[in-house]
Amino acid sequence: MTKTDDFPWPAPGTPLADVLTPMPVIDEVRLANNIARAQEYVTAQGKAFRPHIKTHKIPAIAHQQLASGAVGINCQKVTEAEVFADAGCDDILITYNLLGSARLARLQKLNLRVNKLRVVADSAVTVAGLSDAFADASKPLAVLVECDTGAGRCGVQTPDDAVELAQAINAAKGLRFDGLMTYPPVSGAATVEDFFRKTMARLADLGIDCPVRSNGGSPDLFASGKVPSATEHRAGTYVYNDRSMVRAGECGADDIAMHVLATVVSRPTPTRAVLDAGSKALTSDLLGFSDHGEIVELPGARITSLSEEHAVVDLTDCAGPLPEVGTRVRVIPNHTCVVSNLFDRMVFHKNGVVTRVETVAARGTVW
Amino acid sequence: MTKTDDFPWPAPGTPLADVLTPMPVIDEVRLANNIARAQEYVTAQGKAFRPHIKTHKIPAIAHQQLASGAVGINCQKVTEAEVFADAGCDDILITYNLLGSARLARLQKLNLRVNKLRVVADSAVTVAGLSDAFADASKPLAVLVECDTGAGRCGVQTPDDAVELAQAINAAKGLRFDGLMTYPPVSGAATVEDFFRKTMARLADLGIDCPVRSNGGSPDLFASGKVPSATEHRAGTYVYNDRSMVRAGECGADDIAMHVLATVVSRPTPTRAVLDAGSKALTSDLLGFSDHGEIVELPGARITSLSEEHAVVDLTDCAGPLPEVGTRVRVIPNHTCVVSNLFDRMVFHKNGVVTRVETVAARGTVW
Numbered sequence: 259m260t261k262t263d264d265f266p267w268p269a270p271g272t273p274l275a276d277v278l279t280p281m282p283v284i285d286e287v288r289l290a291n292n293i294a295r296a297q298e299y300v301t302a303q304g305k306a307f308r309p310h311i312k313t314h315k316i317p318a319i320a321h322q323q324l325a326s327g328a329v330g331i332n333c334q335k336v337t338e339a340e341v342f343a344d345a346g347c348d349d350i351l352i353t354y355n356l357l358g359s360a361r362l363a364r365l366q367k368l369n370l371r372v373n374k375l376r377v378v379a380d381s382a383v384t385v386a387g388l389s390d391a392f393a394d395a396s397k398p399l400a401v402l403v404e405c406d407t408g409a410g411r412c413g414v415q416t417p418d419d420a421v422e423l424a425q426a427i428n429a430a431k432g433l434r435f436d437g438l439m440t441y442p443p444v445s446g447a448a449t450v451e452d453f454f455r456k457t458m459a460r461l462a463d464l465g466i467d468c469p470v471r472s473n474g475g476s477p478d479l480f481a482s483g484k485v486p487s488a489t490e491h492r493a494g495t496y497v498y499n500d501r502s503m504v505r506a507g508e509c510g511a512d513d514i515a516m517h518v519l520a521t522v523v524s525r526p527t528p529t530r531a532v533l534d535a536g537s538k539a540l541t542s543d544l545l546g547f548s549d550h551g552e553i554v555e556l557p558g559a560r561i562t563s564l565s566e567e568h569a570v571v572d573l574t575d576c577a578g579p580l581p582e583v584g585t586r587v588r589v590i591p592n593h594t595c596v597v598s599n600l601f602d603r604m605v606f607h608k609n610g611v612v613t614r615v616e617t618v619a620a621r622g623t624v625w
Numbered sequence: 626m627t628k629t630d631d632f633p634w635p636a637p638g639t640p641l642a643d644v645l646t647p648m649p650v651i652d653e654v655r656l657a658n659n660i661a662r663a664q665e666y667v668t669a670q671g672k673a674f675r676p677h678i679k680t681h682k683i684p685a686i687a688h689q690q691l692a693s694g695a696v697g698i699n700c701q702k703v704t705e706a707e708v709f710a711d712a713g714c715d716d717i718l719i720t721y722n723l724l725g726s727a728r729l730a731r732l733q734k735l736n737l738r739v740n741k742l743r744v745v746a747d748s749a750v751t752v753a754g755l756s757d758a759f760a761d762a763s764k765p766l767a768v769l770v771e772c773d774t775g776a777g778r779c780g781v782q783t784p785d786d787a788v789e790l791a792q793a794i795n796a797a798k799g800l801r802f803d804g805l806m807t808y809p810p811v812s813g814a815a816t817v818e819d820f821f822r823k824t825m826a827r828l829a830d831l832g833i834d835c836p837v838r839s840n841g842g843s844p845d846l847f848a849s850g851k852v853p854s855a856t857e858h859r860a861g862t863y864v865y866n867d868r869s870m871v872r873a874g875e876c877g878a879d880d881i882a883m884h885v886l887a888t889v890v891s892r893p894t895p896t897r898a899v900l901d902a903g904s905k906a907l908t909s910d911l912l913g914f915s916d917h918g919e920i921v922e923l924p925g926a927r928i929t930s931l932s933e934e935h936a937v938v939d940l941t942d943c944a945g946p947l948p949e950v951g952t953r954v955r956v957i958p959n960h961t962c963v964v965s966n967l968f969d970r971m972v973f974h975k976n977g978v979v980t981r982v983e984t985v986a987a988r989g990t991v992w
Contacts, residue, residue: 265704265992266727278727278992312933334934337632354901354934355890357951360633360645380891383950411935412891412899523722524747524779532779534721538966539991542909566679566962567701567721568778583750584724595933599905600966602989622969624906625632625645 268605272612277605279521279586280535282597286608288515289497290322296479296496297326303483303491308332308351308472310494313595315620316604317345319497330374332474332492336364337623339372345619348373351472353404353439353492355384355412361625362391369399376470378404378439380413385426385433392432400436401427402470405457407442407450417457424466437470437489444477444506447484454487477506500594501552502545517554517588518597520569522581531559531581533569535589538600540564543593554588556581561589635972639979644972646888646953647902649964653975655882656864657689662880663846663863664693670850670858675699675718675839677861680962682987683971684712686864697741699841699859703731704990706739712986715740718839720771720806720859722751722779728992729758736766743837745771745806747780752793752800759799767803768794769837772824774809774817784823791833804837804856811844811873814851821854844873867961868919869912884921884955885964887936889948898926898948900936902956905967907931910960921955923948928956 268277277283293309300307306329311320320331320342330349333339339350350372356365369375369392379385379401392399403420406413414420420438427435438457442450454471461468473485474492482491495502498516499509520535533553540551542564550561550569559576561569569589573580581587591597598604599621606614635644644650660676667674673696678687687698687709697716700706706717717739723732736742736759746752746768759766770787773780781787787805794802805824809817821838828835840852841859849858862869865883866876887902900920907918909931917928917936925942936956940947948954958964965971966988973981 264707266731276727278725280991340631355950357888357890358645360643364633380893381950384890387951406893410897411893411932411937413893415893521724523724523751526747526773526778526780526782530777534724537908537910537963541904542911542963543904544909565778566966570778583722583748584754596904596909599933601991624647624968 267603267615268612270612270614274519274607274610274612275586277519277612279519280539281519282516282601282604283519284498284604284606285515286606286613288513292497292499292513292515293323293326296493297328299480300482300491301327305482305488306490308490308492309497310474310492311338311342311620313494313497313598315598315618316616317342317619318616320345320347323497329490332494335623335625336361336368337625338620339368340364341620341623343368343372350374351376353378353441355380355404357384357387359391362387366391366395369395369397374400376400376402376436378402379423379427380404382423382426385423385430389430389433395432398432398434400434402437402439402472403427403435405438405440405453407440407453408446409441409443411441413440417453417460420457421460421464424461428466435466437468437472439472441474442478444475445481447478447481451485451487454485458487476503477508480508495595498594501547501590501592514590516591516594516597518551518591520587520589522583522585522587525581525583529573531571531573533571533587533589534567535569536567537564538566539597540569540589540591541593541596541600543596545592547592551592552590554590556587634970634982635979637979637981641886641974641977641979642953644886644979646886647906648886649883649968649971650886651865651971651973652882653973653980655880659864659866659880659882660690660693663860664695666847667849667858668694672849672855673857675857675859676864677841677859678705678709678987680861680864680965682965682985683983684709684986685983687712687714690864696857699861702990702992703728703735704992705987706735707731708987708990710735710739717741718743720745720808722747722771724751724754726758729754733758733762736762736764741767743767743769743803745769746790746794747771749790749793752790752797756797756800762799765799765801767801769804769806769839770794770802772805772807772820774807774820775813776808776810778808780807784820784827787824788827788831791828792831795833802833804835804839806839808841809845811842812848814845814848818852818854821852825854843870844875847875862962865961868914868957868959881957883958883961883964885918885958887954887956889950889952889954892948892950896940898938898940900938900954900956901934902936903934904931905933906964907936907956907958908960908963908967910963912959914959918959919957921957923954
């Protein structure tokens with residue numbers, strides 16, 4: 259469909275210096291370390307680990323995560339989950355309020371071919387839609403109640419509301435209440451624990467089973483032990499890491515597995531360089547930063563603005579030797595998950611030598 | 626390669642109410658009006674019009690623009706230009722400093738099958754690379770000198786530098802100096818005219834032909850007549866328009882041809898709604914706005930934050946009836962060009978009835 263099949267994708271063994279820019283490249287050693295470190299930590303807390311595939315959208319990486327001990331995966335979209343089901347993933351949680359008969363008809367088919375499929379709901383409207391779609395299904399759909407524990411996005415607002423929705427799910431034809439889910443704010447452990455514990459107590463009083471308590475977020479991954487009532491933790495960004503994760507102290511500079519390779523295409527003035535990685539390669543996500551990524555080879559340089567295919571770099575405070583036109587650099591993006599969403603394929607390497615090119619198979623799965 | 630072929634893309638005749646969200650939809654009537662209005666204006670200034678395809682990346686729209694009188698198209702990437710050459714476009718300007726032997730080998734092939742192909746350069750390094758690649762080519766490459774007229778991105782800094790680079794291009798084997806190109810700041814007409822005029826005068830003194838003077842930008846499209854020395858104007862955003870173009874006074878609300886269809890998936894509190902269009906549908910481009918797009922059906926509501934698949938909407942100042950879970954809305958994005966870059970296909974409609982689904986063929990052409 260696209261022209262990318264004709265592109266000069268590098269063969270294994272190619273040095274990164276020969277990879278055309280702009281291109282995100284993934285360090286295999288750091289990737290494997292990130293997967294192992296997170297899994298070991300969460301396992302040691304006595305919890306299941308459920309990686310969110312939004313960050314990579316690549317089935318081969320999901321299989322690395324599963325081989326490392328992950329219980330299953332986390333998706334946001336039905337069509338995204340379909341890609342991973344095709345690749346053999348059989349335990350999938352879709353953390354999204356799914357609406358609309360066409361989407362739910364697909365969900366119903368997906369439920370039949372995935373061993374454990376769960377979705378979430380935070381309103382009676384969502385539950386009613388799910389029930390309409392699954393009323394006559396041969397296999398009921400497992401539904402978690404999404405709880406707002408302070409992040410201010412989706413979710414029921416109180417444990418009482420959670421209990422009420424759990425009852426509605428169990429009363430709905432074709433559905434089964436399976437537990438609680440939250441995406442908390444950073445450092446939200448105490449609030450999550452309080453919300454889960456109160457809800458579980460009221461459910462227990464009513465004799466309602468609540469086997470799954472799913473907590474999440476990469477920023478709190480290594481604090482997931484602080485929520486004793488959670489049975490599992492979900493995280494996505496940790497797999498590649500990015501500038502925001504370093505700033506948060508969640509990883510070190512040596513844990514950054516994704517860099518965006520870029521080339522200096524212009525040096526219009528003594529203090530200005532322009533890279534060939536713009537908002538269509540790095541995205542405009544600032545995540546609280548005032549500039550658009552960090553250039554490994556140019557300490558002190560600042561990417562002050564992005565246009566679609568250019569990054570403008572201020573070299574005024576650059577400590578190192580100034581780059582020439584043609585100089586290749588590595589940019590650490592502010593936010594890795596949105597970069598993956600821009601590329602059809604990504605290049606992997608070990609010590610600067612290409613190991614594989616992976617199709618970002620779930621990119622473009624918008625529903 | 627992706628799963629999108631299996632998706633339930635709507636057939637012509639489908640009402641927009643049945644199109645799954647999130648999805649950008651293009652109003653055929655407004656699209657045609659935008660194309661005609663811009664072409665008429667630029668033609669009336671006695672200039673050629675060269676639409677930038679970065680905004681749509683769809684060959685069928687390029688053909689609408691060409692049928693309306695456009696002289697050719699503008700691209701940023703070699704692989705992007707290849708898609709449009711495949712679709713029969715035979716006058717292409719790539720406004721980019723192209724570097725690297727693999728890329729330039731492709732450019733050399735492209736030059737043989739496109740009647741008029743031009744690129745730009747702003748440094749001796751870029752010119753040397755182009756000359757290396759084209760020294761033995763049977764058809765010379767036409768090169769414009771990119772001039773920085775105040776936008777602070779790429780480009781030579783002075784008319785003297787432009788003349789020096791023009792001479793270097795003409796002295797280089799396989800290359801032909803063909804004129805000047807600039808991407809000016811908003812309201813930059815006087816500076817562009819001054820830069821072009823001074824450069825042209827010095828080139829004339831040296832007997833160097835300078836047939837093309839290419840000016841650009843949608844924000845100054847309807848002021849392109851204020852640069853008499855320009856022979857052509859380039860613009861991309863005008864074709865769909867967006868919130869930033871309305872703010873700039875370059876179009877009215879009725880000229881917005883792209884909306885992102887979205888659905889309210891959660892109403893967690895009386896003043897909060899959550900849409901299913903996040904940064905992976907709208908991008909994080911703010912373009913000076915403090916919020917993330919305008920919701921047509923909810924005047925006064927503000928999209929205060931985006932996460933990847935959610936938009937959080939503050940309804941505090943919403944004038945209209947508050948939406949329910951399941952309510953469908955249209956979002957006017959801050960910046961249309963980056964939205965196109967996220968979707969493999971887009972849906973077109975006339976008066977709310979689907980007319981066609983176009984593949985965004987040049988999306989993913991990163992080189």
